Amino acid sequence: MASEYDDCLLFLLAKAYQRVYGDFKKRMQPHGLTPVQHLVILALSLEEGVSAGELGKRLMLDNATLSGVLDRLSESGWVVKQSSQEDKRSLKLYLTDRARSNLELLKAESDDANRRVLDSFSLEERVIFKRLLKDLQK
Amino acid sequence: MASEYDDCLLFLLAKAYQRVYGDFKKRMQPHGLTPVQHLVILALSLEEGVSAGELGKRLMLDNATLSGVLDRLSESGWVVKQSSQEDKRSLKLYLTDRARSNLELLKAESDDANRRVLDSFSLEERVIFKRLLKDLQK
DNA sequence: GGCTGATAGTTAGCATACGAAATATAGGAG
DNA sequence: CTCCTATATTTCGTATGCTAACTATCAGCC
Numbered sequence: 001m002a003s004e005y006d007d008c009l010l011f012l013l014a015k016a017y018q019r020v021y022g023d024f025k026k027r028m029q030p031h032g033l034t035p036v037q038h039l040v041i042l043a044l045s046l047e048e049g050v051s052a053g054e055l056g057k058r059l060m061l062d063n064a065t066l067s068g069v070l071d072r073l074s075e076s077g078w079v080v081k082q083s084s085q086e087d088k089r090s091l092k093l094y095l096t097d098r099a100r101s102n103l104e105l106l107k108a109e110s111d112d113a114n115r116r117v118l119d120s121f122s123l124e125e126r127v128i129f130k131r132l133l134k135d136l137q138k
Numbered sequence: 139m140a141s142e143y144d145d146c147l148l149f150l151l152a153k154a155y156q157r158v159y160g161d162f163k164k165r166m167q168p169h170g171l172t173p174v175q176h177l178v179i180l181a182l183s184l185e186e187g188v189s190a191g192e193l194g195k196r197l198m199l200d201n202a203t204l205s206g207v208l209d210r211l212s213e214s215g216w217v218v219k220q221s222s223q224e225d226k227r228s229l230k231l232y233l234t235d236r237a238r239s240n241l242e243l244l245k246a247e248s249d250d251a252n253r254r255v256l257d258s259f260s261l262e263e264r265v266i267f268k269r270l271l272k273d274l275q276k
Numbered sequence: 277g278g279c280t281g282a283t284a285g286t287t288a289g290c291a292t293a294c295g296a297a298a299t300a301t302a303g304g305a306g
Numbered sequence: 307c308t309c310c311t312a313t314a315t316t317t318c319g320t321a322t323g324c325t326a327a328c329t330a331t332c333a334g335c336c
Contacts, residue, residue, distance in 0.1 A: 005180040005197070008248060009255050010162050010173055012271040015198050017151040018293075019274050021322095024148050025294090035148055036322065042143040053284060059143070060153050065323050067286055072321080089284040089331045110146060117147050120273060129270050132263060133150040136157050136255070156323075159292095163324090174292065191314060203293050205316055210291080227301045227314040 020117055027113050031106065037073055038106060040066075044079065044095055045103055051090045060137070158255055165251050169244065175211055176244060178204075182217065182233055183241055189228045198275070 005011050024035035033041065043059050044050070050058075056066045070093070073079040078099045084090040095103075118126045143149050162173035171179070181197050182188070188196075194204045208231070211217040216237045222228040233241075256264045 004184070005177045007268070008177065008180070009252050009268075009271075010158055010248075011177055011197075012268060012275075013151065013155040013158050014174075014292095016271045016274040017155040018198075019276055020148055020151050021293090034321065036152075039143045039146065039149055042146070046142070051284075059149075060156075061322095062324060063285065064287080064325080065321095068321080068323095071286095084284095087284080087332070089329095091285075110148075114147050117274070121270065125266070125270060128263070128266055130145070130147075130150060132259065132267050133147075133154045135258060136154040137150075138157055160324085172291065189314075199292095200294055201315065202295080202317080203291095207292080209316095222314095225302070225314080227299095229315075 020113075023117060024110075024113050027109050028106075031102065031109070032076060033078070033106075036069060037078070038110065040069055040073060041078060041095065041099055041103070041106060042110065044093055045100075048094045049092050051084070052093065053090070055093060158251075161255065162248075162251050165247050166244075169240065169247070170214060171216070171244075174207060175216070176248065178207055178211060179216060179233065179237055179241070179244060180248065182231055183238075186232045187230045189222070190231065191228070193231060 021035050024038065028035055028038050031038075039059060040055070043055060052066055052070060053063060055061075056063050059066070061069075070079060070081060070091075074081050077096055080094045080096055082092045082094065084092050118129075121129065159173050162176065166173055166176050169176075177197060178193070181193060190204055190208060191201060193199075194201050197204070199207075208217060208219060208229075212219050215234055218232045218234055220230045220232065222230050256267075259267065
């Protein structure tokens with residue numbers, strides 16, 4: 001039964017996530033980023049100038065959570081929070097030059113971390129695994 | 139590339155976990171438990187009288203984290219923290235009568251939540267998914 | 277203009293997670 | 307017995323996540 005805690009998806013997903021989070025954490029630490037902050041940088045690199053709300057939608061991240069993450073990224077010099085001229089309630093988010101110049105390095109780290117996680121899976125398993133995980137995104 | 143954040147395992151696992159966590163949260167709320175607290179109860183029901191350290195190993199949970207969870211479970215009347223006679227540094231953990239009498243109900247909720255999560259997966263996919271998740275537990 | 281309801285972000289409160297420091301107790305060497 | 311080291315748990319600091327409450331601003335309507 002799934003009531004055996006170690007067969008429960010809540011448990012399995014928690015531990016899988018925590019393991020991968022830990023891997024990324026070690027890898028991003030030298031760059032001064034947390035795993036989540038690194039995702040924010042990657043997302044922003046795809047399109048700068050978006051609002052916090054828009055970025056939150058793309059990252060499926062709560063506004064309240066993202067607000068704190070953006071504060072820390074701004075504080076540590078990765079992101080610029082510029083309040084929009086057209087709508088003063090809204091922000092326009094940009095990467096700093098330092099963030100841009102570190103982008104390729106970050107992507108390489110991220111790709112490498114992903115490869116290592118999937119290392120023991122067959123090619124087919126990797127495809128299935130990602131598909132099933134995506135299916136779970138409500 | 140996995141550097142597209144939405145193809146990154148860190149992202150996929152985070153969102154899958156958050157989705158399932160949310161499902162369990164809604165389901166456990168009426169019982170006055172959080173998803174993690176519910177896992178602790180299930181684990182304890184398999185063997186009572188274990189120490190916090192032992193329980194932490196089984197749940198792959200940090201001692202520091204578990205300490206807080208046990209405090210809240212004790213506070214809310216689900217768990218009894220009894221300090222061990224043989225080794226006063228150590229705890230012996232027990233379910234309360236109330237916890238025991240709610241066990242079957244909790245297991246039913248948990249099983250149902252698990253079923254719903256896997257609902258859209260084929261039988262084969264369910265097996266593969268769980269296997270791959272277990273493989274990720276370092 | 278001024279009121280009203282909607283929207284963007286922030287803040288506060290709570291519950292995980294985890295590393296590191298602090299506490300209390302065990303256990304063994306001398 | 308006493309000191310030293312190892313172990314069990316707790317506490318502290320930081321970073322997510324989420325809900326709800328709060329603030330500022332916008333947009334439409336009279």
